[in-house]
Amino acid sequence: MNYKFPKDFWWGSASSATQMEGAYNIDGKEQNIWDYWYEIEPEKFHNNIGPYNTSNFYYKYKDDIKLMKDFSHNSFRFSISWSRLINEDQSVNDDAVKFYNDVINTMIEHNVEPFINLFHFDMPMYLQNIGGWENREVVTCYQNFAKKCFELFGDRVKKWFTHNEPIVPVECGYLGHYHYPCVVDFKRAVQVGYHIMLSSSLAIMEYKKLNQGGEIGIIINLTPSYPRSNSDEDLKASNIADLILNRSFLDTSILGEFPGELIEFVKEQNLMPEFTVEDLDAIKNNTVDLLGVNYYQPRRVKTKESKIEEGEPLTPESFFDFYDMPGKKINPHRGWEIYEKGIYDLAINIRDNYKNIPFFISENGMGVEGEEKFKIDGKIEDDYRIEFISEHLKWAHKALEEGCNLKGYHLWTFMDNWSWLNAYKNRYGFIEVDLNNNFKRTPKKSAYWFKEVIENNGF
Numbered sequence: 001m002n003y004k005f006p007k008d009f010w011w012g013s014a015s016s017a018t019q020m021e022g023a024y025n026i027d028g029k030e031q032n033i034w035d036y037w038y039e040i041e042p043e044k045f046h047n048n049i050g051p052y053n054t055s056n057f058y059y060k061y062k063d064d065i066k067l068m069k070d071f072s073h074n075s076f077r078f079s080i081s082w083s084r085l086i087n088e089d090q091s092v093n094d095d096a097v098k099f100y101n102d103v104i105n106t107m108i109e110h111n112v113e114p115f116i117n118l119f120h121f122d123m124p125m126y127l128q129n130i131g132g133w134e135n136r137e138v139v140t141c142y143q144n145f146a147k148k149c150f151e152l153f154g155d156r157v158k159k160w161f162t163h164n165e166p167i168v169p170v171e172c173g174y175l176g177h178y179h180y181p182c183v184v185d186f187k188r189a190v191q192v193g194y195h196i197m198l199s200s201s202l203a204i205m206e207y208k209k210l211n212q213g214g215e216i217g218i219i220i221n222l223t224p225s226y227p228r229s230n231s232d233e234d235l236k237a238s239n240i241a242d243l244i245l246n247r248s249f250l251d252t253s254i255l256g257e258f259p260g261e262l263i264e265f266v267k268e269q270n271l272m273p274e275f276t277v278e279d280l281d282a283i284k285n286n287t288v289d290l291l292g293v294n295y296y297q298p299r300r301v302k303t304k305e306s307k308i309e310e311g312e313p314l315t316p317e318s319f320f321d322f323y324d325m326p327g328k329k330i331n332p333h334r335g336w337e338i339y340e341k342g343i344y345d346l347a348i349n350i351r352d353n354y355k356n357i358p359f360f361i362s363e364n365g366m367g368v369e370g371e372e373k374f375k376i377d378g379k380i381e382d383d384y385r386i387e388f389i390s391e392h393l394k395w396a397h398k399a400l401e402e403g404c405n406l407k408g409y410h411l412w413t414f415m416d417n418w419s420w421l422n423a424y425k426n427r428y429g430f431i432e433v434d435l436n437n438n439f440k441r442t443p444k445k446s447a448y449w450f451k452e453v454i455e456n457n458g459f
């Protein structure tokens with residue numbers, strides 16, 4: 001065996017409530033922004049497929065968890081749907097408690113450790129209606145939701161995460177058109193980002209008060225920034241991209257403060273959010289125990305060369321351009337570059353600049369369109385996925401050998417799930433989900449390969 005991983009390495013996969021549960025309006029679940037957006041603009045979603053019946057985990061979880069066990073996974077990360085658990089009047093939905101209790105208990109029974117995330121892009125609509133993350137009141141609602149989750153499930157769940165990819169609601173919802181409310185306004189985006197980070201600290205504070213003996217962290221999509229060249233201009237552009245898109249979340253979560261350079265930038269651009277000194281204390285005093293890193297692709301950056309059109313709103317990309325590097329390896333289905341060494345580079349950065357905090361790869365994966373064409377005797381032979389995972393694991397292994405505190409590897413995702421605007425276009429799972437046949441599950445070749453990796457704790 002060439003690549004042996006440490007004892008008790010976390011092997012598994014990840015998903016999120018909106019992307020896998022389905023049952024969008026069953027048993028008292030309230031609407032979230034995705035349900036609402038689909039209701040008013042279904043044509044935005046690939047093939048008009050919305051979030052209503054995603055993968056049906058709500059009905060099939062017992063079999064799905066059994067399948068995780070059959071494939072030797074020892075952990076699985078999912079999220080609790082805020083709009084399922086908490087009713088508009090802020091009371092708790094008992095049916096949701098029953099569902100999540102059952103999911104957690106079934107996982108434990110099958111030796112699949114539940115890793116629970118509290119927010120995965122799914123703001124309840126009743127809170128979006130009062131401004132979502134722009135409104136400080138929503139931060140308090142989230143704090144209460146988090147506390148409730150710890151009280152209800154924390155006796156059995158020992159790995160908690162406050163947010164998945166906190167940049168995404170900011171970037172896609174307030175600097176682009178990929179998430180509702182599709183606003184483009186840098187100042188509002190900064191307020192949203194600030195409130196999300198504050199909410200993370202307040203959830204951590206609530207967790208620590210309860211002394212439940214587990215760990216709490218955050219999941220960040222750490223996309224390393226690589227400058228086109230070593231020219232001062234490209235280095236500066238790459239630094240600003242890194243500052244806004246990575247370090248705003250990373251430094252705040254681990255070091256307890258927004259980077260000084262970021263504060264200067266935000267002040268210079270007149271983007272300062274509303275904040276209080278008490279908020280900053282909460283951020284300082286409630287840093288994470290554990291970090292999840294989602295890694296899909298690098299960010300190649302060059303100095304701003306494209307013209308800023310008249311009237312074009314200010315965004316982070318007003319300060320740099322993305323660099324389309326010739327000859328890069330690419331996943332043509334998703335359009336994302338594949339750069340396996342990125343996993344090593346980000347691990348070294350965490351080791352050297354972020355206290356060598358324990359972290360794991362909480363998402364990595366490859367979305368492919370039209371996987372049926374790789375079917376042989378009813379099974380998808382996804383050798384490209386096996387290659388993708390193994391090449392990333394090789395670099396992860398090298399990082400481990402060099403002293404990085406890497407605890408595990410989770411693939412995105414266990415079974416094919418619904419990918420926001422892309423719906424079911426690109427499939428990521430170890431397990432095929434047949435939308436035309438009652439969401440039937442069929443393991444792909446990669447599921448069998450990964451099982452062997454887990455059982456050997458290496459490959």
Ligand code: BG6
Nearest residue numbers: 164165334367412419420422426
């Ligand atoms: C991550 C998210 O950004 O990437 C997931 O945490 C998402 O929710 C995954 O599904 C893959 O990206 P996409 O856009 O292809 O679904």
